[in-house]
Amino acid sequence: MPSTQPSLLIAGCGDVGSRLGEQLAAAGWRVYGLRRRVAALPPSIRPVAGDLEAPQCPPDWPAGAIDYLVYCATPSQHDEAGYRAAYLDGLRHVLGWLGQHGQRPRRLLFVSSTGVYGQKQGEWIDERSPTEPAGFSGRVLLEAERLALDSDVPASAVRLSGIYGPGREWLLNQVRRGCRVPGEPSAYGNRIHRDDAAGLLAFLLRADARGERLDDCYLGVDDEPAPLHEVVDWLRERLGVNTEAAEAFSRRAGSKRCSNARARALGWAPVYPSYRKGYAALLGEERTRP
Template identity: 65%
Template sequence: MSAPSVLIAGCGDVGGRLATQLLALGWEVHGLRRDISRLPEGVIGVAGDLFNEDCPATWPIGAVDYLVYCAAATDHDEAGYRAAYVQGLQHVLGWLNDYGQVPERLLFVSSSSVYGQQQGEWVDETSPAVAAGYSGRVMLEAEQIALNSGIPASIVRLTGIYGPGREWLLTQVRRGYRVAVDPPLYANRIHADDAAGLMAFLLEAARRGVALEDVYIGVDDAPAALADVVGWLREYLGVTEWADDASVRRTGSKRCSNARAKALGWTPKYPSFREGYAAILEGRC
């Protein structure tokens, strides 16, 4: 049996981690990004721009068994999100059509920002997705394009991704970051390796013929109040100074469940922020 092929459109940090995991499983991996010199070793580069409707000259001409759309917005406004998630996806789907390629499954990487809950509610894939901001609304629009593409599709709604190079919170804690304790502001996280691992798990399941759901939430086992995360990091880092004022950069508060993914057999390598941040700070990931 020949190796399954996958095209990762938007093969950046998480996409590159996914590529590395799939290569280790024997997959043929094509990675689309502007600078293919930054792709992991072994990935077949597709030099292209998701924001440009012109098909990349190095587009794979053979079968594309699976497609992962894993873009990131470069401009964090509504136009930037629309370019990255709606128009970019439409471009890729058009290029597939131009070459007569029909993948067996599409994974579209979305965000938990599609959920507007703000009172600490538990959220799963059946919860109402009524986005509070433009980012979530654009994501919901892009999700529908994926689901209506004619390709069997699964949406992967990732929560706050952290990992090496994604260390904003660590920087803020070292500066004395202070957040309100009451009411608790719940936050959801997934280590970048686990975000990639969930997608690899879903692709492997699809390859085996497992029936997948339309939507999965990518989150660790333990959504936590931001004050608890900050408190643990302060103790771990030995930070004793506080900032003068409490500061929070966002208002959403919800607890996302990974029960659906775990019922399929997926288990995060870093089940909570404790294991994940310890691995970062100890240089183990």
């Protein structure tokens, strides 16, 4: 008998995409992962070797229906050309490949970033807040969101904040080197643990599959935006770091507090609701590694 569980294609199936795919494959979904190096995919995800930035359709493109598409590309170069190739050209290619095969997913989730907001005064931000990014990355992501929303596939943009977790330990490494952040002016940052980022995407897909109505945008953040100096001081204490680096701590400009109220109203809740919970778990995992 044919499977009644949905099929999912994850285009740009990296760290977060693989965690998402594993969750849904364990629930019986048929999951395909498209990436250049498919050897890195977990065994439960069916490999589709291909380059999002190339116009040629991957030779092992899935046959049959694709019920859901998650587009979560990562630029191969971090300049405007790289962002346009990954987010705009890549999305156009995938939408075109779907059309070539007569496939129309029930929904597309486009993984975006809270970097589309340019607020700098610690304002609270939600999905209705003005998007006025100062840099090319936010502007390109907004263009790609619009491309997704204007396609003939029902779509939602999921704007994730700073993702941390296993293998994403830039801040921890900065703190280990002795970096500090001045308390004034206070600059708010927003985070989400890698597992919660994948969990939110899985939650939205399952909600759609149940017939729930999704909005066209969700913010993927934890419950507690926090000043960066507070996060760094907490990590210094947990790590026992007493030295101070001579170099200045480098960070992106901006200060805003992002709300996850819309996703929570749908029933989602982060496993790691604060940086304290998330980093405590991460540091505990490090201590138990062989």
